Amino acid sequence: PPPRHSSPGSSRSLCKFTMPRRRQPVLVIMNFGCDIVSFFCKISDYRRHQHNFMYFCHYKLIRMRIVIQRVLSASVSIEGVLHSSIGRGLLVLVGVENGDTPDDARWLADKTAALRIFDDENGVMNRSISDIGGEVLSVSQFTLTASTRKGNRPSYIRAAGHELATSLYNLYTDFVADRLGRTVPTGVFGADMQVELINDGPVTIIIDSRLRE
Numbered sequence: 001p002p003p004r005h006s007s008p009g010s011s012r013s014l015c016k017f018t019m020p021r022r023r024q025p026v027l028v029i030m031n032f033g034c035d036i037v038s039f040f041c042k043i044s045d046y047r048r049h050q051h052n053f054m055y056f057c058h059y060k061l062i063r064m065r066i067v068i069q070r071v072l073s074a075s076v077s078i079e080g081v082l083h084s085s086i087g088r089g090l091l092v093l094v095g096v097e098n099g100d101t102p103d104d105a106r107w108l109a110d111k112t113a114a115l116r117i118f119d120d121e122n123g124v125m126n127r128s129i130s131d132i133g134g135e136v137l138s139v140s141q142f143t144l145t146a147s148t149r150k151g152n153r154p155s156y157i158r159a160a161g162h163e164l165a166t167s168l169y170n171l172y173t174d175f176v177a178d179r180l181g182r183t184v185p186t187g188v189f190g191a192d193m194q195v196e197l198i199n200d201g202p203v204t205i206i207i208d209s210r211l212r213e
Helices: 011-061 102-114 162-180
Strands: 065-078 081-086 089-095 125-127 135-140 193-208
Touching: 065 102, 065 135, 081 135, 089 162, 102 162, 135 162
Parallel strands: 089 135
Antiparallel strands: 065 081, 065 089, 065 193
């Protein structure tokens, strides 16, 4: 009932008395409804941008990549003419991606020189290319950056442009040469090369400068 000091017909006093009781559940329901709408909007927004997010993760986390093969011999020929060759050692294929830096090249060169994948006197892979005095043949290969997520035709959108790729490939080769204390033979960047090798083992290792596994 309304307060005794208010007249029964006073709508103002009735509103003052009854609205606080009714307003609270109404506001709770409205807030709950807004939260539900906001929740579904966030889901929709996530789904709309999920591809962009996955694109960012996929393309930004993967960096300069090399494939190392332990060989008894390897060579590179161009148009049927022998360009360079090595005996026992490592054939390294080098792929450079957009966003790679000299730090990536330096880290990979350190790994190449220190990787213990040659047998010791007990037949255990416990020696590095530096330990055995072996050779390294460095060959550029942009197809290492291929993406096969969509369709059957590889995409090379991640591959670095000519200037960056050439610079980091040469830098990697120079770093390896510095660590071994000898010249590192190479292929020719961008050329159509024929690579021959005798894989010893076989031993093939893939190293990524961003994943660092």
